[in-house]
Amino acid sequence: MTTATVPELLDELRAYLSPTPPQLSLPPALFASPEVYELERERIFHRGWVLVCHADQLAEPGDYLSLDIAGEPVVVTRGRDGALNAMSPVCRHRMMPLVGEGAGNTADFTCPYHLWRYGLDGKLIAATHMRGNTEFDPATCRLPGFAVEVWHGFVFVSLAGNPSPLAPELSVVEREMANYQLDDMVLVSSWTEDWACNWKVAVENGHENYHAIGFHPDTVRPLMTGGIDMDVHYDSPVVCRLLSPAGQPVEPAVLPLTEDECKVLYSFRVFPGGSVATFGETIAWLTFVPVAADRTIVRGGSLMPRRLVEQVGLENIRPGLEGFTARVNTEDREGLEAVQRAVTSRYTRRGHLSPKEQGVLAFYRSLAHALLG
Ligand code: FES
Ligand SMILES: [Fe+2]
The missing domain is CATH 3.90.380.10 (Naphthalene 1,2-dioxygenase Alpha Subunit; Chain A, domain 1)
Known part of the structure; x- marks a missing residue:
């Protein structure tokens, strides 16, 4: 070389x-x-559409796939509403990964560090012992979302802000x-x-x-x-x-x-x-x-x-x-x-x-x- x-x-x-x-x-x-x-x-990899899985692998509400895309942790979930979500599974409190790599089924994502809890769509559900901090607004706290597109069963994710459709x-x-x-x-x-x-x-x-x-x-x-x-x-x-x-x-x-x-x-x-x-x-x-x-x-x-x-x-x-x-x-x-x-x-x-x-x-x-x- x-x-x-x-x-x-x-x-x-x-x-x-x-x-x-x-x-x-x-x-x-x-x-x-x-x-x-x-x-x-x-x-x-942080711009284009990356094929991540087949929709059958996320068939049921609560199914998730957690993966690494060129150093960026990503989780793809099937929400209760049947829609697919892709987001960054890094806790908004102090950066703890909410879930390890792999697949599974869950009702929500509870951070192992201080137990903040997020829904399958990435919205914060609950944060323990946070009421005393008046600057913290739980209603606007959520995991950053990524674009998802399903093409005839193939699930693609893009980490670009506003990607053109695939x-x-x-x-x-x-x-x-x-x-x-x-x-x-x-x-x-x-x-x-x-x-x-x-x-x-x-x-x-x-x-x-x-x-x-x-x-x-x-x-x-x-x-x-x-x-x-x-x-x-x-x-x-x-x-x-x-x-x-x-x-x-x-x-x-x-x-x-x-x-x-x-x-x-x-x-x-x-x-x-x-x-x-x-x-x-x-x-x-x-x-x-x-x-x-x-x-x-x-x-x-x-x-x-x-x-x-x-x-x-x-x-x-x-x-x-x-x-x-x-x-x-x-x-x-x-x-x-x-x-x-x-x-x-x-x-x-x-x-x-x-x-x-x-x-x-x-x-x-x-x-x-x-x-x-
Ligand atoms: S880092 Fe997640 S709750 Fe503290
Ligand atoms: Fe081959």
Whole structure:
């Protein structure tokens, strides 16, 4: 890894905005530099729409998911009114985190420090021994809220003050995925993993099938019946569609897929780290969220049409799907953690990309937009 200043690295990145971008991987320092990570926190993860979970994981009033988005604690809740809320779970008294990372169900959030209590919408319900402080107004005390948007079951959060809505960005995907009937899909399994790699190492890997021949010869590779090519459509700095040919056409049991749709494994990415991919009637989603420059939390799950799950039975579907996903994840994680360990080697250099890695270039372009824009 050669050392370079942040302005120099950003200059290299600018070249990916060109209609004829360099067919090269990123400078290795971009995967290791603490300064670059700071910039990514500010310009990407604390601004854009981050996929956090599927709505089925927050189905009941009181369900919550507490997570870290690039160093910022966030909790997403399902309120008594059925609405989703996202907010900062840091007590307004003296900064105690109200809840640790993870998921659960609760009536409210009671601060463990001095027992101030907040509702699922972030409003203060009660503060102990505070009446004597006349300057304190409990009625206006609340946890800072963040924007939440649910797109056909996928829950996105933005830490930006007033983000532009995500749905218009996804209008092409919405039209093209209509026959998948996403609103009638149910989550059949979900998982969370902790990978010791930079978030971009994980996300660029998710933009190509080329690695199926190396990391996944017995798992993903056999699903790529049409080969490892991808048709890449860069719609905007936020949305990219990646279509792979299905060599053996999909034979849907319940979805009204057209003949053309059966010939394609349809997938799309939402920058920075959201990913949704179809494998026949099963949909695999993933989200990569950094918690440090060299650590990424990976959340994901599998969706299937409700009617199919009812026909076949969840107990007959889940174990196989969970076993398969765990294997694929281990293959990716072990490989990508090895890549991360090599990033700081004195001899690493940018590498030449294959024509099969156009998706990786699309990701670099989005990255350049976000960091330079
Ligand atoms: S820090 Fe939360 S009640 Fe004191
Ligand atoms: Fe993979």
